[in-house]
Amino acid sequence: MTQDELKQAVARAAIAQVPVGCIVGVGTGSTANYFIDELGKIKHKIDGAVASSEASAQRLRKHGIEVLDLNNVSDLPVYVDGADEITRHLAMVKGGGGALTREKIVAAVARKFVCICDASKLVDVLGKFPLPVEVLPMARSYVARELVRLGGQPALRQGFTTDNGNVILDVHNLQILNPQELETTINQITGVVTNGLFARRGADVLLLGTDKGVETLTH
Numbered sequence: 001m002t003q004d005e006l007k008q009a010v011a012r013a014a015i016a017q018v019p020v021g022c023i024v025g026v027g028t029g030s031t032a033n034y035f036i037d038e039l040g041k042i043k044h045k046i047d048g049a050v051a052s053s054e055a056s057a058q059r060l061r062k063h064g065i066e067v068l069d070l071n072n073v074s075d076l077p078v079y080v081d082g083a084d085e086i087t088r089h090l091a092m093v094k095g096g097g098g099a100l101t102r103e104k105i106v107a108a109v110a111r112k113f114v115c116i117c118d119a120s121k122l123v124d125v126l127g128k129f130p131l132p133v134e135v136l137p138m139a140r141s142y143v144a145r146e147l148v149r150l151g152g153q154p155a156l157r158q159g160f161t162t163d164n165g166n167v168i169l170d171v172h173n174l175q176i177l178n179p180q181e182l183e184t185t186i187n188q189i190t191g192v193v194t195n196g197l198f199a200r201r202g203a204d205v206l207l208l209g210t211d212k213g214v215e216t217l218t219h
Contacts (some may be wrong), residue, residue, distance in 0.1 A: 027081020
């Protein structure tokens with residue numbers, strides 16, 4: 001199976017995680033896009049969606065799915081999103097698409113986080129994929145120096161601004177042995193909005209696309 005076919009398979013499998021009559025949290029990126037397309041087929045069974053990016057909101061609306069403001073949603077049974085890397089402990093690196101802050105907010109509200117990705121994203125140790133850090137523009141140089149002190153090599157994502165009007169530093173050469181601890185440490189640097197480690201609030205379920213079918217991993 002191609003990578004796209006694996007992404008499609010996990011997107012289809014994720015539909016089974018969506019309760020009838022609920023509002024669904026929806027992530028951002030290529031795998032999440034397949035999930036949005038699958039969601040379009042059952043839109044009569046859901047009450048709407050909360051999107052983690054402007055791009056996902058547009059795609060949901062194209063399918064005729066109502067997009068709700070998270071501030072007006074008190075209960076979010078499930079959030080479905082991809083990952084750039086994930087371990088068997090269901091800690092993730094996310095933010096390759098630049099939507100990490102809104103993704104983290106929606107994930108925090110959701111009762112269940114379902115991660116969907118193909119087998120290439122499963123790793124033993126996080127860090128091969130550069131860790132995205134969303135930063136207020138005026139703090140960019142300061143935060144970069146602090147990230148160097150933590151052993152990383154930050155690079156400004158060129159020509160990119162987040163939906164929140166901020167910049168992203170992609171941090172290379174980190175071997176993330178304690179993702180929860182590093183997530184907290186980086187978030188405490190003044191000027192950081194958040195970083196792409198999803199370890200304090202990791203996934204509850206991983207639907208992993210493999211050549212043998214979709215594997216389900218849980219805590």
